[in-house]
Amino acid sequence: MAKPGDALLFSVVRRDHRPWLLMLNAAVATTGGLLIPAALADAVDMALSGKFALFTLLWLLGMAATEIIGDAIGIVLAASITSRATAWLRNRLSRHLLALGHPSPFAAGDAVSRMTGDCSNAGGVVVTLISLAIAAVTSAGSVVALALLDWRLAAVFVVSVPLAMFLVRTHMQLTADDVLTYQVVSGDVSARLVDAVSGKRTIAAAGIADREAGRVLQPLPRLAAAGAGMWRTQAKMMWRAGLLLPAVEVVVLITAGFGVMAGRLSAGDVLAALGYAALGMSIVGQVPQLTALERTRASATRIAEVLDVPPAERARTTTTNGSGSIELRDVSVGCALHEVNLTIPAGTFAAIVGSSGAGKSTLAAVLGGLSAVDSGEVLRDGEVGYAFERPALLGTTVGRSIGYGTDADGAEVRDAAVAAQVHDVLIRLPQGYETPIADVPLSGGEAQRIGLARAIVRDPEVLVLDDATASLDTVTEAKVDKALTTALPGRTRVVVTHRAATAARADMVVWLENGRVRGSGTHRELWDDEDYRAVFTGGE
Amino acid sequence: MRFYLSTLAGHRRGVLMLLAWSALEGVPAFFGGRLVGTAVDQGFAAGEPLTGVLWLLAFAALAVAGALGQRQVFARLGAVVEPMRDALVTRIVKGVLNDPTHRRTPDASAVAMITRHVEVVRDATAGVLVQARALLVTTLAALIGLATTATALIWLVVLPIVAALALFALMLPSLAKRQRDAVMADEHTAEASGAVLTGLRDVVACRAADEAFEDISTQVGRQADATVTVAWANALRATVIAIGGFTPIVLLVAFAPPLVASGQLTTGAVLAAVVYLTNNVNPALHGLARTTSTIVMRLMVALKRLQEAAPRTREEVGDEVPSNGEFVLRDVTFGWSPDAEPVVRGLSLDLRxxxxxxxxxxxxxxxxxxxxxxxxLMPPDFGSVLFGGAPVDLVxxxxxxxxxxxxxxxxxxxxxxxxxxxxxxxxxxxxxxxxxxxxxxxxxxxxxxxxxxxxxxxxxxxxxxxxxxxxxxxxxxxxxxxxxxxxxxxxxxxxxxxxxxxxxxxxxxxxxxxxxxxxxxxxxxxxxxxxxxxxxxxxxxxxxxxxxxxxxxxxxxxxxxxxxxxxxxxxx
CATH class of the missing domain: 3.40.50.300 (P-loop containing nucleotide triphosphate hydrolases)
Known part of the structure; x- marks a missing residue:
């Protein structure tokens, strides 16, 4: 049955000429491989005749060389095809995920697993298909070769393989209990380690590292028991599987022996029969490849799912370069905002307040075009910069994470960091601004201030702070507030906040409730409303 | 690596048991070629089918014995692998918790990585014990079997194989490096895409889709290149092993005719020699090229990553005894690095x-x-922190x-x-x-x-x-x-x-x-x-x-x- 990902897989196969090269190479190498047992049989017969024949030996060498060189080329070609296809899929997918914007219809963890796992599965489609084809051709070719030696050999082989497989078939699955126990206990040890690691300062200060290590390791005996159980089960499976090839070999050898007795076969032919029996079994090992093919298709479907989502329209937004006013007309977004009408004049300090779930962050996202609107219109007079409560800091170094997406130079980055009150922290890092972002142990407040610096460096007409100072102590928040006024004088500022003090400082307050504007005005005007006061006393 | 080997050595008994059962596993390899040769030579070719069939049934019986040996090997793997894993986990947990650099705290995802690497070590150790050991046993058994049947030609067989194995060993370090690079490239790709996709909101807010795509694409490209580089090394390795495995067969048939003509080699001996090479030695060598080296590489990479995650622990030292419960700080200065701005500068303070x-x-x-x-937990860069008159970190x-x-x-x-x-x-x-x-x-x-x-x-x-x-x-x-x-x-x-x-x-x-x-x-x-x-x-x-x-x-x-x-x- 066709799956949505099949078309994508087809385009992966047809990307370039390399799959054809691999196929051609495989055809040559497989032919060489199929001719080897026969060539070997001739060579052995030559040896047994006691007369040296150069051509026979050269033929054997030629076939072997064909197979060996073909295999080597095949390894490189296969890796090249798979890795290029994977890269192609990953680039397409990441481009599309970026185009889909925010909020993404795919959860971040899910998207990452599609990027890493699914793309590499789907990228292997060509190699999986060709290996299946090679195995099929090899097996068929071996049966033909056996038939050419003696039709009885082929008949015995064709009958014995399914029979042998039936006899040694593995009834047993890995006992689910042991596997499950192993996973559960292993997870328990990890969780204990995470606990201990997050309490590392307590442990270090109290000097109880060894004792706590013992606590983390407490479940180990159960893990070892489950592990040993898994090995025992596997032992039972393995020894039956190990009998398959000898069983078929013995049957083919006996048949070949009678062929020798009847004069149909030479002594060398016995070896050829043995060789073809082993080659013919290659199809038996292909069950995992079939599973791989199914997995490939499933992965391709998961990638196609993303690629099939059209990027959201951003047409009903008008951005002009200018003073920094924003107007919302009948804006609705899903079930988060309903028909919001709002005008924020240029240069205003506006606070957005409301209890959690009121739609504050969605409103903030709509103001700067971070997310698209379902209906209504957003008129924006100038660029909008954002700072968040929990900013994701991107880019290679700390300095770069401030200049991310711009071509700001070192001095501009530094100025922005000074304004955001984070410069003092950054120069104390091991490599200052050049410290790789992954190596920086940042507290929530520090990350927030770097996020602020990132917004400041863009010098936007409108600055939207989505609870961007929530983790700062009150002293630092006040400093940041003052610095923002100095660094970006006269800019429109929209602040999502839970703090009454912040709302009190604002020129206007927009009070949201269940996705609608419940009221707007100054903090002092709204404070008379008991419901408004409840927004602050109930929160924090 | 040294720790890993010494841990394995600590379970010598288990390893010896495994080797003992391996001997049984090697029995078909030892007798296999000779039995097939004899079955043809004295049975079918001599016109005595019953003898031929009986020899082949003996071959089958030995195969069953070998499979039984393999079964025992697997069943006993747990006795070696599980304690080894326990020792490894114990050391890593102690290393992580004793890590003197208090700033670098691994988070949940780092712990998940550690768990994954430990599982790789466990599986790879089992793989090495199963495959490398099987390779050793099979090759040795087959070579000894060969030596007893075709004594005159044994050097023709042994030398190419030894040469190939030596070459293979020489290639291992560069292989390991390439494999490690590929693993790192893989992790970097996951990190780059993870950072961007979890921070999609910020990417959009910064209008940085192009820079984000570039960051991901760079890592994706590097990863693809690293994979191809590994493939070249693999191809070379496979070629060396294939040549080493096939050369003895060619040499054997090339040098046999005069020996057969002079009666030094029987039909059975030639057949046996070829069966040994094609059925036992070659598959074992190919196993080495295809899987064993990959397993060894994965094992080495995982061990190295684990070592980085949990460096050797430092024993806490100190023999000073404080004379009272007072703190005296004099001109204390501390910074994260000599270049960085100090965090504490010239602090003097008494606490009673x-x-x-x-x-x-x-x-x-x-x-x-x-x-x-x-x-x-940390000594100051300059100045002194005295507790009861003694430097606090030396108490x-x-x-x-x-x-x-x-x-x-x-x-x-x-x-x-x-x-x-x-x-x-x-x-x-x-x-x-x-x-x-x-x-x-x-x-x-x-x-x-x-x-x-x-x-x-x-x-x-x-x-x-x-x-x-x-x-x-x-x-x-x-x-x-x-x-x-x-x-x-x-x-x-x-x-x-x-x-x-x-x-x-x-x-x-x-x-x-x-x-x-x-x-x-x-x-x-x-x-x-x-x-x-x-x-x-x-x-x-x-x-x-x-x-x-x-x-x-x-x-x-x-x-x-x-x-x-x-x-x-x-x-x-």
């Missing part, structure tokens, strides 16, 4: 029993560094740990009973002591809600709020006999009233109390305040600082009392 010091300043300025310096560890207790902002709770969690630092405390401590810090209602001391806690204090977890951590230290208590933002998740109660409880306890303050209200309760704001630290009483320091005045003004309804406490 009964002192209550509050450390205030903007977040991120390095207030926690004070806590680490006082607990001896006998047991004495130091008992005398000085630190409660950091991030709480350590583990899965176990509430009692176990509370008695962590005072194992001999009675239930009475514990309940009293819980009551003092205001956590009695919490204890009752949890269901008393016997209630169990889940991982990471599951079901507790951050503030509740902090209360338990506070009670845990309250019950100890520590004479110096350092609260490093340990009340950050408590409401102001609860925070005040905790600080009061600790200040009524004997000894020194240092509060690294989250809120400025903590300064009002202390009898001395240390202000850290990047420059030289300021020290004095609240009143004194208000009068003399404009910075302190500004800090107090900026502090917004609308959030801290609690009235300042009267001075003690």
């Amino acid at each position: 029993p009964g002192d209550h010091l509050a450390v205030v300043g903007p977040s991120g300025i390095g207030k926690s560094t004070m806590a680490s310096l006082l607990t001896g 006998v560890p047991v004495v130091r740990h008992h005398a000085i207790a630190l409660i950091p902002q991030e709480t350590y709770l583990f899965t176990g009973t509430v009692r176990e969690n509370l008695a962590l630092l005072a194992p001999s405390a009675t239930d009475q002591d514990l309940i009293e401590a819980v009551d003092k810090v205001g956590a009695k209602p919490l204890l009752d809600r949890l269901g008393g001391l016997d209630a169990t806690l889940g991982h990471a204090g599951e079901g507790l709020s951050a503030g509740e977890a902090q209360l338990l951590a506070l009670a845990r230290v309250y019950v100890t006999s520590a004479s110096v208590v350092i609260l490093d933002e340990a009340t950050s998740h408590l409401d102001p009233a609860a925070e005040a109660r905790v600080e009061r409880a600790f200040s009524q306890r004997e000894g020194i109390l240092v509060v690294i303050a989250h809120r400025l209200s903590s300064a009002l309760r202390a009898n001395r305040v240390l202000v850290m704001d990047g420059g030289k630290p300021l020290l004095g009483t609240h009143e004194h600082l208000l009068k003399t320091s404009s910075l302190y005045g500004q800090l107090m003004l900026a502090w917004d009392p609308t959030h801290h309804e609690e009235a300042p406490l009267p001075k003690r």
